[in-house]
């Protein structure tokens with residue numbers, strides 16, 4: 001067995017008919033790292049995620065996890081191997097409580113007989129996950145009652161519930177989409193803390209997409225800029241924000257980030 005850790009993409013490509021959504025994309029994400037994949041709409045961010053999480057089969061190239069090529073492994077099996085994702089629009093079970101939403105995704109729960117399992121399932125592991133995302137006090141509320149920002153946090157706890165096999169990979173597709181500016185910063189700091197394994201929790205590899213530079217300053221250790229399916233630039237947020245190609249083709253020449261550090 002290889003000792004390689006984390007995620008590695010090697011020359012990943014995905015075509016839909018004539019549309020080349022992802023072309024020759026290579027990068028890695030190690031445990032403890034928080035990496036942002038940014039770029040304009042249609043750049044191929046969600047498609048890259050779908051190839052990593054197993055919703056799409058790559059047209060070419062490879063996805064390696066802990067040194068092993070995943071090939072045609074299903075999304076469900078990838079989750080068992082430590083690869084969890086969230087979607088651009090928060091997906092929670094509205095008829096259940098906040099706690100039950102997490103309990104349902106803990107190992108041992110069966111979607112075929114959910115209510116019996118929820119009664120039996122220990123509350124404690126689910127409460128610990130809610131505490132990690134700052135939702136412990138809302139455990140017994142109905143998911144329907146949560147404001148959208150809290151729902152995005154619940155979705156993070158649900159993704160974490162599936163990660164049981166060592167340092168996992170958390171794929172977050174626009175985790176702060178739809179949030180007010182005031183909530184975005186706090187959510188992105190939570191994402192960073194999850195990567196770093198705050199409060200004694202295990203470190204994670206975190207890869208998130210964004211189409212907004214504001215969500216990368218003070219959050220991402222490394223930023224990859226995807227344009228027309230290719231990595232057009234990579235580096236720190238400060239580095240990519242002054243990259244001439246990124247400025248001319250994506251951010252605009254007038255782009256200037258006010259804060260620079262810890263602003264997100």
Ligand code: ADP
Nearest residue numbers: 016019021039040041042043044045046047048
């Ligand atoms: P992003 O997430 O960066 O906005 P996407 O990965 O969603 O970009 O899309 C990249 C390109 O692939 C776009 O041109 C999009 O229209 C196309 N695309 C994405 N998914 C599909 C699909 N299932 N079928 C056909 N074309 C798709």
Ligand code: MG
Nearest residue numbers: 045046047088
């Ligand atoms: Mg997308």
